Amino acid sequence: MSEIIYTNLSRERCAEVVDLLDICFPHMTADEQYSEEELQEHVAYFPEGLVVAFDDKKVVGMGSGIFVDLDFDRLPPTEEDLLYTDDQPNHDYAGDYYYGSDMAVHPDYRGRGIAREIYNRRKQLVIDFNKKGFAAAAVLRDFHKYKDQLDVHAYVGKVIAGDIFDPTLSVQLRNGFEVIRPIKDFFPHPPSDHWSALILWKNPHFQGEKPS
Numbered sequence: 149m150s151e152i153i154y155t156n157l158s159r160e161r162c163a164e165v166v167d168l169l170d171i172c173f174p175h176m177t178a179d180e181q182y183s184e185e186e187l188q189e190h191v192a193y194f195p196e197g198l199v200v201a202f203d204d205k206k207v208v209g210m211g212s213g214i215f216v217d218l219d220f221d222r223l224p225p226t227e228e229d230l231l232y233t234d235d236q237p238n239h240d241y242a243g244d245y246y247y248g249s250d251m252a253v254h255p256d257y258r259g260r261g262i263a264r265e266i267y268n269r270r271k272q273l274v275i276d277f278n279k280k281g282f283a284a285a286a287v288l289r290d291f292h293k294y295k296d297q298l299d300v301h302a303y304v305g306k307v308i309a310g311d312i313f314d315p316t317l318s319v320q321l322r323n324g325f326e327v328i329r330p331i332k333d334f335f336p337h338p339p340s341d342h343w344s345a346l347i348l349w350k351n352p353h354f355q356g357e358k359p360s
């Protein structure tokens with residue numbers, strides 16, 4: 149494997165990212181995942197928000213997201229509703245938060261710090277644009293192994309305590325995110341009965357609201 153290169157996604161490489169998402173999110177239907185056209189739109193309206201990792205010429209990792217106002221007590225019913233209204237992206241450069249819509253690393257490249265670097269680059273974006281933080285919905289990837297013994301709150305508590313390693317949430321906790329609460333039916337994932345965890349990285353450099 150050659151050196152991993154990190155950059156923003158270009159229109160020409162969007163089809164490869166769709167292939168990567170198919171591999172990394174096998175439970176999601178094409179409708180539930182970014183299409184090539186949606187990624188190309190994303191590149192046009194918020195190029196900084198989409199970070200990709202290349203090994204030589206192959207896309208091996210990606211992280212996407214938008215700037216948006218968020219009220220954690222009144223989230224839209226689904227991630228799709230948070231990202232789009234009537235098929236129009238809700239991205240707003242003036243939004244309070246960066247919301248991370250996808251994070252994926254090819255299985256052959258996991259455990260090498262690629263997700264960490266893609267998180268770091270998007271955290272830097274949050275700092276550079278003086279946003280309050282970086283939020284996301286973490287798939288509870290291994291909840292299905294425990295759901296006969298633990299309810300989702302107990303499962304998340306054990307992941308936070310380090311008693312259970314969850315391949316998604318544990319990685320995000322190690323990247324400085326905290327859990328706000330488990331949320332149901334926000335992100336499609338049948339094995340976890342559609343439970344995920346709302347997570348947040350607070351920008352330690354946030355300088356407060358600018359006077360209008």
Ligand SMILES: CC(C)(COP(=O)(O)OP(=O)(O)OC[C@H]1O[C@@H](n2cnc3c(N)ncnc32)[C@H](O)[C@@H]1OP(=O)(O)O)[C@@H](O)C(=O)NCCC(=O)NCCS
Nearest residue numbers: 172251252253258259260261262263264286287316319322
């Ligand atoms: C979650 C995912 C993006 C992680 O990608 P990755 O490049 O393997 O992660 P990294 O190598 O950057 O690891 C980040 C941290 O988690 C730890 N980690 C990752 N996988 C681990 C494992 N299987 N066991 C123990 N620790 C692990 C790493 O050690 C690292 O922590 P450290 O830097 O403190 O040592 C990847 O597994 C993936 O694409 N999964 C499928 C899609 C998905 O679930 N995306 C998230 C949706 S919310």
